[in-house]
Amino acid sequence: MKRWGEAFYDDALSGAEVLDQVQIAVVVTDRFSNLRYWNAYAGKLFGLDGGSRHLGVPLVDIGIHEADHEQLAQLARRVLKGDTWEGAFAVLRGDSTWVHLRASAVPLKHPSGAVDGVVILANEALRSGRVEEQYGLLDRIGRRLASSLEFEATVKAVAEILVPQFADHCFVDLYDRKRMIRRVSVHAEGWTPPPGSWPDVGEEVHYPERHFVSKALRRMETVVVSDYSNPGGVFPNRRSVRVSEQVGVTSVIAAPLRARGETLGVLTLALSGLTSRDKTDYDSFDRDLVGAIASRVAVAIDNARLFEEERDTALAFQSSLLPRDFPQFDGLSIAHDYLPAKPLESYGQGIQTQVGGDFYDVIPLSAGRVGIVIGDVEGRGPHAAAVMSQLRAALRAFAQADREPAEILRELDEWVRRLGRPDDEGGTWVPSVSCLYMAYDAWSRELSYANAGHQPPLLICDGKVDDLELAIRDKLLGVRPKGVPGDSVYRQDVLTLPPGATLLLYTDGLVARRPLGGVVDVTEGLQRLQARIREVADKDVQQIVEAAEKAVPGETDDDTALLVVRSHSEELALKQEWFAAEAPTVAEARHLAADTFKEWGMDRDQAELACLLVSEIVTNVVIHATPHPVTREFTDEGVKDSDDQLSLDGFDEFDEDWSDLLEEAEQAEEPAPVSREFLLRLRRGASSVWVEVFDHDLRLPRIRTAGADDEGGRGLYLVDQLAERWGSRPTPDGKAVWFQMPMHRTENDGG
Incomplete structure (x- = not known):
């Protein structure tokens, strides 16, 4: 008789057969997130056929919710480094229903140890019952609320998570002073309420005194309604009652949105016949769940409002510090723009207002000449903007006094060091600043410049786009190299621009963009910028600015200053x-x-x-x-210049013998006329x-x-x-x- 282990191995299944029988989705992708294998359960869960039609298809294209694409990008980055990943995401299946998944991902390694791809194990979050449902929804909504502070997009994304997984209809009504305004209206199956029924987004909402929403707001508690014997007490008007009956509304929940002691509005969810589901009524479990969701949504709404107020204030402050318009300069066409960065919390830098210290200016100098400047103060926030404003004011004063470019940067370097502030370690934090200052004469096309560590502008001429060749790039302002005592020396140089030349000056936020799922590649960004500008090289300066802003895809955690200056001598x-x-x-x-x-x-x-x-x-x-x-005469009494003013006396106090000096003075040649x-x-x-x-x-x-x-x-x-x-x-x-x-x-x- 064979032992059990021997019998098992005799009847052992192949690895592929085992994977096809397990009740968990197994998906394998290559290093570029393209599908390479999936088992039978994954095919059922994701709606994939058993053939090769989906082979090589990107993972994001098999129904992954758009809001979770960043999740997949994080998954790929982490696993390809050899780590594991756990999380949740939603999938739209072939029957147009959504399923919430919990997933784990591990690296697929070659025998050599190199990571060849990613193995993803997934299962339905609702599989374990109501507790898992609560965990899945709260986890997903919590991540979505934490991912952004843009109010409209965040609240609508939360509504799209709830619909259709938990509801067929979702409304968010918020107070605007004493009025209540509908801010979100999301429905399953792409259904749209008939005109004149439920209020549209942006319209004022009135709830009768006995309405269930009024009851929820009055009691400050979540209210569930499943009894429709009196539909007039459920909906605000007869037309809404009729629409609700036509749609087949079976149950509703209203939860007040309250944060920091203030009532912000109300969240309303409803079930109807728009989707096929076993669940037709909300119960006490659902009431508690929606109450918890409403609490999180309320705090997110309040945070978003506070952030938007702070951001609007910061941006207004930043915009007021930069020139809005320039006067008409003879021989020049000018266009400019400033782009604040968007808040990017996912990069570990926290939520910030994202105003920065990027600046630009065009300054009228003597006799039609102009000073052109672009610069970037290290860091972001009000302090960087304040440093920028003081720096720009000082630079304007120095420039309008017709100081030489190198002299201006030397003065600014000392100025920046004086703007330092105490740091957390008891020392002094001094911001570093890149700055390129150029004095341009449109008649001679002569450009005199000094450069404190800023990247060269792009030179656009005769359809060609290249970096302007700057022979000088000295240290950043405010940075004193170790071992170099005293003030730093800045140099200047002169070059002549070709006729009809256009300069594109920019800060690094224009090219240091972060694509989805990738890393910042400044070299690639610069190449994309140059390629795009070549296409619009013969356009006007404003079109060049607009093209430059869209040249590099992705987002940036740095603000951007952009200045385009074109020289034309026809009118000179x-x-x-x-x-x-x-x-x-x-x-x-x-x-x-x-x-x-x-x-x-x-x-x-x-x-x-x-x-x-x-x-x-x-x-x-x-x-x-x-x-x-002016000539000077050496005497025993001192040194007298030609207007008989004594410059130095008391030679007797010194031990030096002045006879050599007197002899040299007598033998000196007459100064050249x-x-x-x-x-x-x-x-x-x-x-x-x-x-x-x-x-x-x-x-x-x-x-x-x-x-x-x-x-x-x-x-x-x-x-x-x-x-x-x-x-x-x-x-x-x-x-x-x-x-x-x-x-x-x-x-x-x-x-």
Whole structure:
């Protein structure tokens, strides 16, 4: 006689036969979540046939509820790393009914140890009875409520979980001040209430005093109704009674939504004949379950409202700190946008308002030039936005003073370090800031820039899209490298843009998108951005902005600043000439200006006024700005400069022998004569004319009050009173004085 074990092995089933007989779903996918195997029970549970029609189909395409796609993405990420996963999701079966599943997933490993795929074991959550039903619903609803703070989407998603698994109809009515408004209306089988029956979403709802919903709100308890001997006491009007009878409503539940001591509204569920189910009436178990669900929904609604209020406030604050519109700049077309990030709790960063410190600006500089800036403050929230606002204000002040780009970044670096705040460890937290500042001259297409760790903009020209080649990328603002004492040095460089060039400046939130089930790939994001921009390279700047925002799919946990600047020189003109800094050249400079203004079609009165101001600033150069080299004389009493001012005395207090210095001073060569000439430059734009005078004197002019008998002192006063704007700025070998006048054209001029 054979022993039991021997008989068993003689009649042993194959592995596939065993799996086909077990009452649990077994599904195998490859590394890309495509179906590779399923047993008979899985075919029944998911509605899969026994053939190969579904072989290779993505797991998300076999009826998994859309709200659970992120669950599957988390499953794949976790298991492919070698871990296990447990959770729940809903499946729409072939007969159009929903089934709630509890599932476990484990890695499928190759003999070499590599993970080849995923094995999923699943069963119906309702299989074990009412306790499992309660667990499944509460677990699923709790996860959905915790996954988002967007009020409308979250509440509607909860309603779609309840319908049709637990109800055929779901309504959510919320108070808006003293009125009750229907916010959610979801029905099974895609059924829609006839017009004029049950209130639509957005309509006000009135419940009679004896209505079961009024009773639930008055008592602050969940109410179940299964007796329809008096249907008028169940529904708010006769039309609703008629519709309910036609649909076949058999039972209803109303649960008040109350959170933090405030009644927010009511949740109503109903069973009818829309779906085939054994259950036709709600009971006390269902009442308790819906009461627990309503409590969670109420807290979620209250949290969502508070979050939306905080988010709206934060976004209004952020938007007020960024420029809404820019003035019209001659030779430039500009478009811009700011995109706040969406809250992404699933990445372990908690729920946040998602405002950040991304910023951009276009700043008018002297003589039609502009300053272009893009930057990103580390972190998010009100503190990052506050740092950004102070930084942008300081940058504007430095830029409008015509400071050099590298000098501006040096000042900002010190400014950022002063904005540090105490951290949790007793030290000082200093934000790091990326910033790219560029000064652009549309007439010469010359771009002078300094870069504090920001990615280069995209250069769009002749249908090509590439990174603008920036030779400089220095450290972030606020970051002091270890071992480097003192202030950090920022460099600057100059390049010339090609004609008709367009620059796309952006922060990293534009390309660091997180696709569903994937990870951030900035390189791929940049490639997608460049490919999309090539398609719209010849479009206007606003269309480029819109295309860039949609170029990279997925969501981001960082905000995005976006700025597009296009240069076009069709409306620009320039005339310049060097003159000797002598009295006769004042008339020559004025004649050049008059002829040029006439050639440009400038209004005669406006041209004469501009010529008057040209005479004033040229005269100022000839009289006051002629270079006066300063020499120093070494004596026993000290050092005296050429205006006989003692610079240093008390040589006897020092032990040094000054004879060598005196000898060197006597042998020193006479300083080379400084050039006595100036450059008159005239610029024309679409709406303005700029006049610049360059000389080799380092002293900047200033307005002074002239007395009644003074012969001078009124030139700059006239410029200040008559010009639209004026100013002066240092240059590498002197200074420039400029003023701006509106470009009024003569009546017969076609422009």
